[in-house]
Amino acid sequence: MSSLNEPRWLDQDEMAAWRGFVVASNLLNRRxxxxxxxxxxxxxxxxxILVHLSxxxxxxxxMTELADKLVTSKSGLTYQVTQLERMxxxxxxxxxxxxxxVIAELTEQGREALRRAAPxxxxxxxxxxxxxxxxxxxxxxxxxxGAVSAxxxxxxxx
Amino acid sequence: MSSLNEPRWLDQDEMAAWRGFVVASNLLNRRxxxxxxxxxxxxxxxxxILVHLSxxxxxxxxMTELADKLVTSKSGLTYQVTQLERMxxxxxxxxxxxxxxVIAELTEQGREALRRAAPxxxxxxxxxxxxxxxxxxxxxxxxxxGAVSAxxxxxxxx
DNA sequence: ACACCTTCGTTCGAATTTGAACAACGGGAG
DNA sequence: CTCCCGTTGTTCAAATTCGAACGAAGGTGT
Numbered sequence: 403m404s405s406l407n408e409p410r411w412l413d414q415d416e417m418a419a420w421r422g423f424v425v426a427s428n429l430l431n432r433r434x435x436x437x438x439x440x441x442x443x444x445x446x447x448x449x450x451i452l453v454h455l456s457x458x459x460x461x462x463x464x465m466t467e468l469a470d471k472l473v474t475s476k477s478g479l480t481y482q483v484t485q486l487e488r489m490x491x492x493x494x495x496x497x498x499x500x501x502x503x504v505i506a507e508l509t510e511q512g513r514e515a516l517r518r519a520a521p522x523x524x525x526x527x528x529x530x531x532x533x534x535x536x537x538x539x540x541x542x543x544x545x546x547x548g549a550v551s552a553x554x555x556x557x558x559x560x
Numbered sequence: 561m562s563s564l565n566e567p568r569w570l571d572q573d574e575m576a577a578w579r580g581f582v583v584a585s586n587l588l589n590r591r592x593x594x595x596x597x598x599x600x601x602x603x604x605x606x607x608x609i610l611v612h613l614s615x616x617x618x619x620x621x622x623m624t625e626l627a628d629k630l631v632t633s634k635s636g637l638t639y640q641v642t643q644l645e646r647m648x649x650x651x652x653x654x655x656x657x658x659x660x661x662v663i664a665e666l667t668e669q670g671r672e673a674l675r676r677a678a679p680x681x682x683x684x685x686x687x688x689x690x691x692x693x694x695x696x697x698x699x700x701x702x703x704x705x706g707a708v709s710a711x712x713x714x715x716x717x718x
Numbered sequence: 719a720c721a722c723c724t725t726c727g728t729t730c731g732a733a734t735t736t737g738a739a740c741a742a743c744g745g746g747a748g
Numbered sequence: 749c750t751c752c753c754g755t756t757g758t759t760c761a762a763a764t765t766c767g768a769a770c771g772a773a774g775g776t777g778t
Contacts, residue, residue, distance in 0.1 A: 409679040416690050419698045422705030423689070424608075427585045428631035429712040435736095445764085450582075465727060473586035478765055480728055485763095502726045502773050521567040531581070532574050534711050539704040540577045546697040547580030553692050554587040593766095603734085623757060636735055638758060643734095660743050660756045 430530060437526050442519035447472070447482055449523065452491065452516040455508040462507035464497065491515050588688060595684050600677035605630070605640055607681065610649065610674040613666040620665035622655060649673050 412420060435446050442449070454471045455461055463471075469479040483506050486492035491512035497503025508516075535543065570578060589604065596602050602610075612629045613619055621629075627637040641664050644650035649670035655661025666674075693701065 409682055410686065411682060412686070412690065415695075415698055415702060416686075418702035418706065419693075420685060420689065422702050422709060423585070423588075425631060426705040426708045426712070427581070427589075429709060429716075430581075431585075432631065433712060447764090466725085473583055473590065475766055476727065477729080477767075481764070497726095500726080500774075504727060524567055524569060527578060528568065528570070528574075530712060531578065531708055532570065534708050535577075535704050537573075539700055540573055542697055542700040543704060544573060544576035544580050546693050546701060547584040548576065550584045550689055550692050551580060551587060554584070554591060554688060558587075605734090624755085633736055634757065635737075635759080639734070655756095658744075658756080662757060 433530060434523065434526060438519065438523060441522045442515065444515070444519055445482075447474070447478075448486055448491075449516075449519055451479075451482060451486060451506075452508065452512055452519075455492065455506060456513060456516055460507070461513070462495075462505050465504050465506060468506055486512070489515075591688060592681065592684060596677065596681060599680045600673065602673070602677055603640075605632070605636075606644055606649075607674075607677055609637075609640060609644060609664075610666065610670055610677075613650065613664060614671060614674055618665070619671070620653075620663050623662045623664060626664055644670070647673075 431446065438444050438446055438449055444452075450472055451468065454468060455463055465479060465483070466476065468483075469476050472479065474482075483492055483494065487494060489511075491509055493507045493509050495505050495507060497505050532540065593604050596604055596607055600607070608630055609626065612626060613621055623637060623641070624634065626641075627634050630637065632640075641650055641652065645652060647669075649667055651665045651667050653663050653665060655663050690698065
């Protein structure tokens with residue numbers, strides 16, 4: 403560790419990028435949360451669960467896999483899947499190859515709920531993020547944040 | 561509204577940018593939260609309160625101003641300022657020009673806590689975000705996300 | 719077969735966040 | 749000066765989140 407020396411503080415550009423990231427992230431989450439809740443009665447987290455399930459083969463995923471994709475804690479996922487189960491949007495069944503395993507599965511209602519919620523959500527993401535940026539900015543953002551995600555995933559499981 | 565037509569879904573690049581943003585944001589928050597808590601006993605939110613106060617003239621800000629800068633709800637701020645007050649890192653005093661107003665002020669202890677927490681936090685932000693990106697990517701990110709933030713702030717208060 | 723370490727999903731309590739409701743005040747139109 | 753409307757910060761109940769602890773099972777080496 404080099405914690406004896408003065409740390410390298412962020413210069414103006416670096417700070418701008420970091421602040422921009424934090425602020426944009428918070429504002430965006432806040433807006434999307436409100437829109438989804440008002441429009442579909444779903445939280446962003448719940449919506450994302452439906453999205454990942456519908457994108458998975460068999461419309462189903464192991465709990466742990468799903469938690470990884472969502473970047474959330476296992477207990478947090480347990481809670482949200484229970485909520486979605488009560489709403490009838492997701493079902494649980496046990497894993498054939500592993501007695502401990504639990505598989506979350508999208509129900510027909512869940513598919514319907516996603517179909518109804520998606521257009522409004524995508525439209526807002528487009529309006530607030532995608533269409534604000536140029537094609538080049540989008541490409542750089544995708545590549546850069548992809549690298550950041552990879553970096554973060556990597557030393558998560560050494 | 562053009563909700564009668566099929567919405568414009570996200571193409572591959574757009575989706576990559578959006579997913580990258582969400583995933584990086586979640587992973588980053590998770591890591592920073594853990595590091596700050598372990599290292600300084602502060603949540604990210606509490607740390608940011610100290611940062612904004614220390615950057616403000618007189619080390620103090622009105623509650624509403626602070627809530628704006630933090631992109632959080634008023635009630636959320638009230639809660640966190642109360643926590644910080646109990647820790648002795650922040651004080652409350654009433655606003656001279658507005659009887660309703662409450663001014664949060666950094667205490668000497670708060671300044672000290674920030675001084676101790678900052679190096680580790682900045683080092684991690686650098687390691688996980690700043691140093692992963694090139695100078696160009698940083699510039700584009702700052703500019704792009706600045707525009708997104710501006711867009712979001714704008715139609716928040718019409 | 720045995721011990722040992724890991725993984726899986728849930729449960730639990732504590733901490734945090736939110737929006738709505740609220741009381742008190744500011745500030746301008748008339 | 750009043751009436752009215754927007755603002756300010758807090759309180760409240762409800763919802764969500766997290767980490768630690770847990771029981772139960774997988775998987776490996778011996």
